[in-house]
Amino acid sequence: MKVxxxxxxxxLLNDPRGQEALYKAYSSPMFGICLRYSxxxxxxxxxLQEGFIKVFKNLSQLHSKESIDWWIxxxxxxTALNYYRSQLKFQNEVSLNFESSDATFQEDALSKLSYDELLRILQGLPAGYRTVFNLFIIDGYNHKEISELLGISENTSKSQLWRAxxxxxxxLTRIL
Amino acid sequence: MQEKDTIEEYYRKAFSEFEPPPPEQAWEKIKAGIHPLETKKGSMEGFKKGIAGFYHSRNLYPLLAAAAMVLLLVMIFVSYSNKHSIRGHAYAGEARICMGTAYLFKVYDKAKPLDTLKLVQSVSVDNNGFYQFSGIDNGNYLIRINPLPGSEITRNFMPSYYDQDSAFREAIVIKIQNEDPTVDIHLIPR
Structure with a gap:
């Protein structure tokens, strides 16, 4: 809990001073999320703008103050998923061994890339790949949760991740 | 040899703590979104911030376009609802003249009407002697009819102002005050 x-x-009393303090505490990590999904x-x-407006308008629905980090x-x-929902087109599932597709690189090779470069590569992926990659790899959702969030099957979620x-x-192979 | 790392592990490590600086003025836009009334009733600065927030919200572009269209239509309606017309027939004796020109002069100063005349419209008189001026503001006007040059009527009647005056000094001023009058004009015989 950052505040x-x-x-x-x-x-909760709609006091702008409190709202600004909450925004300042969470704006950086939330902007990071927005950049990854966009x-x-x-x-x-x-x-980011739309998401924070939802936060302030729906704060009364927060059950426990301790869970504010997760809730925001x-x-x-x-909000990011809704923003791109119309663009999320998922290709047919592929029959591949998903576990065996992990690519490996020398750590020092990957570390040569800046945040900006990594972000640009991620943002360049098709919306479906990028969304599932973000949800599964970085935000820790499992395939069942992703399938419910996006209205797709678990296998489709897995295939999107593999493709991503x-x-x-x-x-990265081309760059490094 | 250093430890190998998969792409997803590297991305997870790199972005789990990714906290870039938020965009400038983002808070002002969000504040305008959650406190629109406060922004409205506040100072001029608040007004400007509200406008900025509204302007930068691209999701509102269709709404803005629709509002602008409605505003334009209202302006056109209001503008036309304040306009008037003058219509009538031109006579040479008992008969209506066949073709000619009608001139509308605006009188800008009641105290010095003859020094402040300005031609604002000229329209054709049709072969039934009919003329009409449209889109006229409230005010004071003179109307003059010239019969078609070279016609039989020109030989027998003079160009004339309303009401049967040959010179604008004697002409009668027509006052338009939220009405669309009919003004028949009789040419002066030679």
Whole structure:
């Protein structure tokens, strides 16, 4: 929890001072999420703005103040998913051994890439690949949760992840 | 040989703590979104911030376009609802003239009407002697009819102002005040 409980009380009273404090505490990590799920900075800014407005309007639905970190994060991810929902087109499942497709690189080779470069590569993936990769790899959702969030089957989620990793491997192999 | 790392592990490590600086002015836009009334009733600065937030929200572009269209239509309606017309027939004796030109002059100053005349419209008189001026603002006007040059009527009647005056000094001023009058004009015999 990045803010004292009093700040959340102020937010519940619609006090702009509390809302600004909450925004300052969470804006950086949430903007990171928005950038990962979006295609570019401009769209990430839109998602951040829309996500925080939802946070403040729905704060009364937060059951436990201790879960605020997870709650805000989930709102931001859902806002990003809604933003791209119309563009999420999932290809047919592929019959592959998903576990055997992990690509490996020398750690020092990958570390040559900056955050910006890694982000640009991720943002360049098709919306479906990028979304499942973010949800599974970075945000820790499992395939069952992803299938429910996106309205797809678990196998489709797995195949999207495999395709995302294969695409990243192809791009990184070319660069490194 | 260093330890190998998979792509997803590397991305997970790199982005799990990814906290870039948020965009400038993002808070102001969010604040405008959650406190629209406060922004509205606040200072000029608040007003500007509200406009900025509204302007930068690309999701509102279709709404803005629709609002602009409605505003434009209202302006056109209001603008046309304040306009008037003058219509009538031109006579040479008992008969209506066949073809000619009608001139509308606006009188800008009641105190010095003859020094402040300005031609604002000229329209054709049809072969039934009918003329019409449209889109006229409230105000004071003079109307003059010239019969078609070279016609029989021109030989027998003079160009004339309303009401049967040959010179604008004697002409009668027509006052338009939220009405669309009919003004028949009789040419002066030679």
């Amino acid at each position: 004292p409980a009093e700040v959340l009380d102020q937010c 295609r570019n900075r401009m769209e990430a800014e839109d998602i 994060r989930r709102i931001m991810v859902n 990793k294969a695409s990243l491997k192809k791009i």
